[in-house]
Amino acid sequence: MLRPFRLHEPTTVEEATSLLADLGDAARPYAGGTELLLVMKAGVLAYDHLVNVKTVAGLAGIELDAGVLRIGAAVTHRELESSAVLRERFALLASVERRVANVRVRNVGTLGGNLCFAEPHSDPGTALLLYDASVEVAGPSGRRTIAVEALASGPYETALADDELLTRIDVPELPAGMAGAYLKFGYHQRPTLGVGVAVRLSGGARPAIEDVRVALGSVSPRPLRLRDVEDRLRGCSTADAVALASGDAGDLAAAASEAVDDLHGSAEYKRHVTKVYLGRALEQAIEAALAAGPERGA
């Protein structure tokens, strides 16, 4: 059962960050509570003060601004999965959001909370790497931008200071003609593995991988962009690329995976499924790019 705490409901970012600065270790931001309340119930963490980020103005809403999707930190997974602009222009992210957790957690849990908790088994934490997404963070001394790639520094650890609030997630559209797929795998509530691949194909009868982005998560302590794998695949014909994924590109991914032993399985097992799922995700990404057709080779 939860121990009593004091709830604060600031209405501005400045008020929230100065509360966090004043209360120090005794306080935590609170959004949907789907993670925070679990660790507090379990007695793993104890806070005398929670600061509700949902009452802070400016943290709600989804907006498309010159090709960049601006997602308020307090936007829930459900709002994302049912957003028309997401479905139309960020189909890959929409498909990831539809598969986060279960319907109840999606109704309450926020994207900001997911990223700030830095649970290693996060789907959006991995998928957002495909978009080169970044977050806006506000603290007592002002605002700064952090790439999602640099946000999680390890399990349950982020680049945020204790008195900083994540205010917004900025997701640029994929480059024209680029499309992708995100596959997750596992037998627990949270994924054992998540692999995302986005590709842009060159035109012609024998299309090649003109550009590619690969992201891997859940197997490792934090989500990773696999740039060596991208370099290996770039320029290859689609057929060669698929073959490479089950060959040395797959081995590269497994080696770079930083896989760890945990409840979901051994590191060795995770390196194996990494390779298998890289191939599958690549094939699906190629299919998606072919289907997205018209802009290809433009």
Next chain:
Amino acid sequence: MAAEAQTQRMALSFNLNGKPTALEVEPHVDLLRLLRETLGLTGAKRSCDLQVCGACTVLVDGRPVSSCTLLAFEVRGRDVVTIEGLRGEGLSGEGAHPLMRSFIDHAGFQCGYCTPGMILAAASLLDEEPSPTEARVREYLDGNICRCTGYKKIVESVLGAAGGEG
């Protein structure tokens, strides 16, 4: 920093099963505790306490939430429906909710522990998507766990209420 000694009480007004309800809660009290221990509505169950099993499902503004981990103050100004509120005029009467009739007709429960959550989650699905496919029913309900039925009868019950086949 030491915990504040005095307790914090928050005014809470919301609609509970269609009835305006006003009381005071401390911020750390979860909705399930308020429903079961203060308001006497025991249809929602505390089971995993981790938002995994779905036994504590209630609807807030028509959408399923895990009341075990939702702080009660969060429902201020909102509509909360528990299985008691979906009951209509009795289980066998004409007023019974179509999902309840269908769960009876298709033998969609055994011990009954998960049933309130199953029915409320299914009610939300049918409200959003009146004629879901079987795959969609399975996907939507995959966060509601049943240890008796093997799910087949549950899925049939939901499809029965949707398509009117049962």
